[in-house]
Amino acid sequence: MLDVAARAGVSGQTVSRVVNGSPRVDPVTRARVEEAMAQLGYRPHRAARALRTGRTHTIGLVATTLATIGNSRMLQAVVDAATVRGYAVVVVTLDAASGIADAFARLRDQGVDGAIVLNEATAVVRDAVAPAGLALVVVDSPPDERFAVVQTDHAAGARAATEHLLGLGHAAVWHLAGPEGSFAAAERERGWRAALVEAGQQVPAPVRGDWTAASGHALAGALPSEATAVFAANDQMALGALRALADAGRRVPEDVSVVGFDDVTDAADYRPPLTTVRQDFDALGAAALAALVAAIEGDDQRPVLLPAPLVMRASTGPAPRA
Incomplete structure (x- = not known):
């Protein structure tokens, strides 16, 4: 040195x-x-450094599943950010047989310096008691004095998507919502609802999916014939909606406009290319890792709120004339 x-x-x-x-x-x-x-x-030398500093330079990541695109991209983003800072990452997933206390215990056994909790797992951690001395950062959660919070501005992104559709002349915007218990889904629904109320437009009852394209297909297939604008809570459900509309002989965007959320890698290659709200997973991972390192070092952390801009493509257009 x-x-x-x-x-x-x-x-x-x-x-x-x-x-x-x-x-x-x-x-x-x-x-x-x-x-x-x-x-x-x-x-x-990681082992020698751990003996000298009392830190392993290993962090934990807790998620309910890694099967969803959002969680897998967040995992990659956190691992990339951790690698740059010289940290290793241990991943623990929650299932019906193991609760958050068991996840924390497993991370403790691996000697982690702190942990990042992702998305749907945040609902569990908010009701749990974190082990003393374990620094925590939660991605997507209301502010909480027990841990640092990093999140995307889901509500603002959803509001922008809805306002875009209203600005194209659509009288109502239908919402394919995410699952109950998801903070991100609730925030996106909140932004959608607020935009409609502020514009004095009707608020159709949201229909709830599970983030998958299959659920988007099923939900969009059940929409009423008068629906001309759809905001899906993620791009996968938007993809299913595009297929359902095509199956029904309805053109996008000539008959129905569709907006997603996340801006997944393939969104620009959907047919038509998808208008969506971009969630910057790389920035989220970097911010979560930076917040965790600061928490490990005992620094105070304010909540981090990252913007979610609207990305305009070809899946939205003016409302069809009656």
Whole structure:
């Protein structure tokens, strides 16, 4: 480390902070230290560092499932951000046989310094008692003094999607909602509802799916014939809706406009390319990891709210004339 410090022209403490993933290092200085480490072939010894610092530089990630696109993309984003900061990631999934207490116990057994809790699992952690000394960051949750919160502005994104459809002349916007118990689904429904109420338009009863394209297909197939605009709570349900509308002989966007949420990698290749709300999973992962490192170091953290911009493509158009 002294050789790295000399090569980079910094103190040994600065090198230590870079090695330990501290956010208290200027990006230019961090890059200079990392370049010196690469030139000298320096690699920290994880076990020795854990003995010296009392930290393993391993974090946990808790999720209900990794099968959904949102959760799998968040996992990738967290792993990428953790790798940059020199952290390893241990993943624990919840099922009917194991509760959040068991998940925390398993992470404790692996000696993690802290944990990130994803999406649907946040409803469980809010009702649980976190182990003392375990730093926690929760992705998608109301503010809570027990842990740091990082989230997408789901409500604002949903509002923008709904206002876009209303601005195209659609009298009502139908909502294919996400599952009950999901914070993200509830926030997206809230934004959709608020936009309709503010515009003085009718609020159709939302129909609830389970994030899958199959549920979007089933729900859209049951929409009334007068529905000309649909906001789906995620892109997968929007994909199912596109198929259902095609099956019924209804054209998108000439007869029905469709908007999704997430902007998954394939959204631009749907037929037609999907207008959707972008959720920046890379930024979410980086923000969650940064918040967790700060929590591990005992720093106070304010809630992080990331924007969710509307991405306009070809699946929306003016309301059809009567």
